[in-house]
Amino acid sequence: MFRGPGSAGLPRAPGPRKPAPRSLSCLSDLDGSAAPEPRPCRPPGSPGRAPPPLPAPSGCEPRLRPIILRRARSLPSSLERRQKATGAPGAACGPGCSRQHRVRFADALGLELTQVKVFNAGDDPSVPLHVLSRLAINSDLCCSSQDLEFNLQCLVPDFPPPIEAADFGERVGRQLVCLERVTCSDLGISGTVRVRNVAFEKQVAVRYTFSSWRSAHEAVARWRGPAGDEGTEDVFSFGFPVPPFLLALGSRVHFALRYRVAGAEYWDNNNGRDYSLTCRNHALHMPRGECEESWIHFI
Secondary structure, eight states: OOOOTTSOOOOOOOOOOOOOOSSGGGGGGSOTTSOOOOOOOOOTTSOOOOOOOOOOOOTTOOOOOOOOOOOOOOOOOHHHHHHHHHOSTTOOOOTTOOOOOOOOOBOTTSOBSOOOOOOOTTOOOOOOHHHHHHHHHHHHHHHOSSOEEEEEEEEEESSOOGGGSTTHHHHHHHHSEEEEEEEEETTEEEEEEEEEOOOSSEEEEEEEESSTTSSOEEEEOEEEEESSSSOSEEEEEEEEOOOGGGGSTTOEEEEEEEEEETTEEEEESTTTTOEEEEEEEEEEEEOHHHHTTGGGGGO
């Protein structure tokens, strides 16, 4: 039955389905009856047209500018650098032309590995004193076949080590505190002290002076450990610095030890004479084999 244009049309029968496209470029093939629109194509070699000007910004909006991307240039190859340095390939070198090859080293960041420092002929080099003294020692070794002997100014104890004395144990029992030994070095004076373990809480200190007791200083000793397996005696260690002016010949350092335990105070002052150290010339023997060519470590 035919119906007019004003009447509602019957639904169409479903047509054959086409497979779904795998890419967006196939969307135009879904409708076979629709003809593809021709796209304007610029023939190769024809000059292109300038892009249309951008519209003027309105209000406070900034004006847009096109972003121009430039392609990075590759570094020249070794052959190109060599040809650029020496001229064109095959060209003869004229008079006054010199071809010199230079080698430059760089680190991971491309910085120079070498550093050039220019010295004037009239300037004297600044050489440290310890290097000069070491060179003087080696020059003496080269001219002599014997071991080197020289004198050093240092603090030397005026007493033998008390721990090596036969009555050391008796002194510890009588005084409850006694010096064991003392050593001197570039860092100052250090030593060890033996005390009787009277109580758990105890304090050991060293009182010293550089001006014959016109002024004095104190340094607290630290507990080092028990002296034996019995636990009746403990060992303390102490140390204090020495000022540079005491390295003059004849300078002296005096010190004594104080031990506080159980509310009492005990002293060890070397039987009333004080322990003292005097700055003297100390002879030092150095074998030739240990000093030869050792100056290179100081440069």
